[in-house]
Amino acid sequence: MIRPINEFLRDAYRKDPGYSFEACNTVQEHIEIAEAISAGDPSRARFATENHLRRIMRHSDRLLTGGAEAARAG
Numbered sequence: 001m002i003r004p005i006n007e008f009l010r011d012a013y014r015k016d017p018g019y020s021f022e023a024c025n026t027v028q029e030h031i032e033i034a035e036a037i038s039a040g041d042p043s044r045a046r047f048a049t050e051n052h053l054r055r056i057m058r059h060s061d062r063l064l065t066g067g068a069e070a071a072r073a074g
Contacts, residue, residue: 005053008060022055022059022062025055026052026056029048029051029052029055030052032048032052033045033048033049033052036048
């Protein structure tokens with residue numbers, strides 16, 4: 001399940017790792033996932049993970065193009 005996600009991210013980062021317009025969201029989402037795991041709450045961890053992945057997929061065009069123009073247009 002994680003392999004397609006990792007392949008997508010590797011491709012995106014290889015092209016341009018700069019997507020600072022989304023970085024604060026990513027950090028916050030990772031914190032929410034980690035806190036849910038730490039609390040032993042698999043339902044909350046799954047929900048947080050799914051929300052994070054949905055946002056990443058919604059904004060994949062921004063991630064793949066480096067984001068500057070897409071962020072302004074968005």
